[in-house]
Amino acid sequence: MLGKIFHPMAPAKHNAQPGGMASTELDVRIGLHYGIPSTSSIMAFDPIQRLLAIGTLDGRIKVIGGDNIEGLFISPKQSPHKCLEFLHNEGYLISVSNENDIEVWDLELRRMAYSLQWDANITAFSIIQGTYFMYIGDEHGLMSVVKYDTEERMLLRLPYHTTANAVTEAAGISLSCHQPIVGILPQPHTYGNKVLIAYENGLIILWDVSVNRAVVVRGYTSLQLKDEKIIGSSTEAGDEIPGYSSDPEHEEKVICSLCWASTCGSILAVGYIDGDILLWNMSSSQPAKGQQTGVSSNNVVKLQLSSADRRLPIIVLHWSPSSGPHNNRGGQLFIYGGAEIGSEEVLTVLSIEWSSGIETLKCIARVDLSLNGSFADMILIPNAGASENNPTAALFILTNPGQLHVYDGANLSNVTLELEKAQQFPVLVPIIDPSMTISKISLVPSDGNHCKALLVIASSMKNGVAPTLYAGSKWPLTGGVPSPLSFDENIGVERIYIAGYRDGSIRIWDATYPVLSPVSVLEGEVPGINVAGISAAVSALDFCSITMSLAVGNECGLVRVYKLCRSSDERSFHSVSATEREVHTMACREGFCCIAVFSVMNSPVRTLQFVNSGAKLTAGFECGQVAMFDMGSLSAVFQTDCVPGSSSPVISVAMKVLKQISSIVNSLEHQQPKNPSNSAEGVLFILTRNAHVVVIDSVTGNRIGSQPFHPKNETTAISMYMAPVLDLK
Known part of the structure; x- marks a missing residue:
């Protein structure tokens, strides 16, 4: 039933001015979710459709099938689920929240079909499988029956009710006070006509619904x-x-x-x-x-x-x-x-x-x-x-x-x-084991050969062996049907999702469609070459779709550079430090191959940014320094302090090529700036964690202006984005 949940993520068309943003683009919703939510608390399983549902403490429900199919339902009320059960093979999932809302989820339409607020605290719940009937027990000892009407798409409260007094009187016993029902179990092979009712004080009654009679009392x-x-x-x-x-x-x-x-x-x-x-x-x-x-x-x-x-x-x-x-x-x-x-x-x-x-x-x-x-x-x-x-x-x-x-x-x-x-x-996307430290999503130009090359690599990953259990048994979750567009070989990889991990590894997925598929796994090492600190936790990532280059920074200050190789061949590997440079020849397989490692700073890398269409790479460090690397010669161009006397970490870097940069900086600084050596190369805007913005020459690394500009009050910065300059004429 999950087959119709997923659709291709085609870019939406909005009526907006060039460079502007439509209001619909601000309607932020969770489109995808992979992995097990950290607040997971309850599970249910459909043995026919082979789907697993996991409810959380904040009202979400994760549904998992086979072939990496995963869906996420979000309840309007962020309340824990105390009951969760499938209507087997019907495409519906029923949940009961701590606020006693009975919610019906339509798996095919991927939305809540109906919600009914119960007027008492629900203490027991059970579905008569093979039907749309459900038993509900409450804190007052009342057992009720509801039915989900698929045509009206609503829960109907049926006139059948059984009170604790009626049950005990029929059984010939008495209760000193109202006892909550703590369990309701339809007896197997009785089609729901006989139901086990358990009360909190230990009384157990097998009740025949058809004749309102106690069959067994324990x-x-x-x-x-x-x-x-x-x-x-x-x-x-x-x-x-x-x-x-x-x-x-x-x-x-x-x-x-x-x-x-x-x-x-x-x-x-x-x-x-x-x-x-x-x-x-x-x-x-x-x-x-x-x-x-x-x-x-x-x-x-x-x-x-x-x-x-x-x-x-x-x-x-x-x-x-x-x-x-x-x-x-x-x-x-x-x-x-x-x-x-x-x-x-x-x-x-x-x-x-x-x-x-x-x-x-x-x-x-x-x-x-x-x-x-x-x-x-x-x-x-x-x-x-x-x-x-x-x-x-x-x-x-x-x-x-x-x-x-x-x-x-x-x-x-x-x-x-x-x-x-x-x-x-x-x-599909590990978060805890191994522990994910950073991730990003990047576009791949669809009008070139790169998307086709990535598709070939992704296809080889799809041909892997399906997961099995330790004793060799088949994987039990097989439900759902992925989008047929996911298997269209005429469409290349147009979007990739990249994640870095604490063990130094990198994983890349094809994110063209909601059902992600693996493209590559890059271990935190260079085969045959020993580089100290290379397997440290990944702390920064950037990807250049023009040159198909991937930059990876880690907690030991190393920056690895990968490039897409379309065939197996020997390539040069450059190991560049502050004092020396080594070149090795190594075999590369089809896929992303490590071509260089830069080790110029003994400080964690906090941000990476390809500039000049991938010709150069900037790196910001925890110690407050910035380095520039040339991707053509695979060498270090410069490294410099952002703010003398300050060690605030660099958290964001952006470069702009602006003809009137001198006047812009002058208006910000109210002072005569130093002219950049080459305005065609542009300037770097560098943001530190204490919200200082420094402007430097992207060729020499010299600062433009004697002092950085910053807010009047002390502020902790999170990120920086350079908005495009609009022509308002």
Whole structure:
């Protein structure tokens, strides 16, 4: 359904005066977004269309498919999402915000289709898959039903409501006060007619919607603990801890999480605030009205991950059935929480099985997965095919800030394999691993041969192997259809996106269309030549589309220059320092080849700018100096202090060729300036961080005017832009 989301980024035509700007050009919106947002907090998956959705704390939703297809939805209200779920194979995504707005997102149209403000605090939400119906539970114990009408494009509140009092009265029990609904789960294979309702105080009811009747009632207060079975603690897998006696008559256990632990909906796993996990037998033996069920020890088994007195709540529970014909008698239970308070943060995977009833349940293996960052959410990705019985193809774990790690499902089904090995979610544009330090986007002239040459290089990158999981399984996200224009070989590369990284590397993408495609990866080194400091973090970039040259500055003061090579050949490499110059011969492959490294200053490079149509390159440094390099002779022309006695970093450089530069500078300085030696070469305007602007001769490096001009008040500058001179006649 993402196929129609993306369109080519054609330049818009506006009715504006030459050199002017139309009002529509000021309507700034996010057109593209790559990577995992740093505030990501919740995930959802469509097992049929193979799309992953990631909700954030600021109201955004990231949708990721295959072939580097990514989309971003932005809610008008910057509120966290507490529920997120796809309408499977329908092209809609439903989210519930912390402000209780139920939002329907249309994936095809890439926009919000409808929003409904609920009149109570929503505490539980679930979609009846295969339909457009949804269950909503609130803080007052009321369960409601809504439906999304695709023709009217709106959410309809249906007249069906079930109060906590009506449910408990039908079950023959009583509640002391209104209890919030903390979980709603449609029972598998019942088409939504039977739904599991969990209340905060531990009461669990399997409710038949069609006849308004309680089918099964479970709850901690009905449990006889003297025969209770406790497994899954820090003891060896399969061992049991002897039961103990307790009087639970007035004891309540607050529910934090729950999930079905069988494909047919006969076993329910419930996590509690005290760190316990209870597996309940939800088989529907019909009780008479007024008779509580669940008093038999055959109805429940307790799992404990730790024997400590103070344990973390069970925040998340997920179930993955075993593969094979007996997948209804075992699987893996994924648990976040239950460990001793203060212990290392882990995600626990318990492999459990039972031969007949729940009383035969045993834990056969336990694995604790260490987390890289604090836990945010997890999701199990099933194998392709819509069956609920499919085993897990992959485990996605989301941690802060915005890190997504993947485990191969083939390892999850084989507990003897090492599960500790997670792979970073592959992103087209890395931001964290490796850490991006700077980036820019540049145009490539479409009327020359350069765009065709870049297309050839990009095509070779596209022929790479599709990502796989560590155990060799296929990548589970395959949804979406990229724009067909992305594959038009008659259109060259007209726009490139360049990023520099902390490890010294450079990555270049074809940004002609919204679906970026890689062009080149330049490592932070020169093959066969040892240059000290060359792999330091990238701190400055510039690209000249006329000469197809790329300049890269780093934190050690080195400036690397790359040039586009259209064929594999030997080229000269120049290493230029303040005192010497070395020339080496090195083999270059088709693509960007490093032709020079300048090391004239032991200070981080803060800005780079090609001038004179790429004939020269200026570099501004942290120490407040500026250097000029000649790209023809690959030599240093000059280096100079911007402001004597000041070490404010140079943050921006611009050059202008102006015939009347003398009068302009004179009007700024109110003094007689020094004339530039060659007005055809122009002058350099240099901006420092303390907002001083210095004008120098671009040939000699001499200052024009004795003092820089600057604002009256102390100011920290960010950037500088030289506006074009308009002919107002």
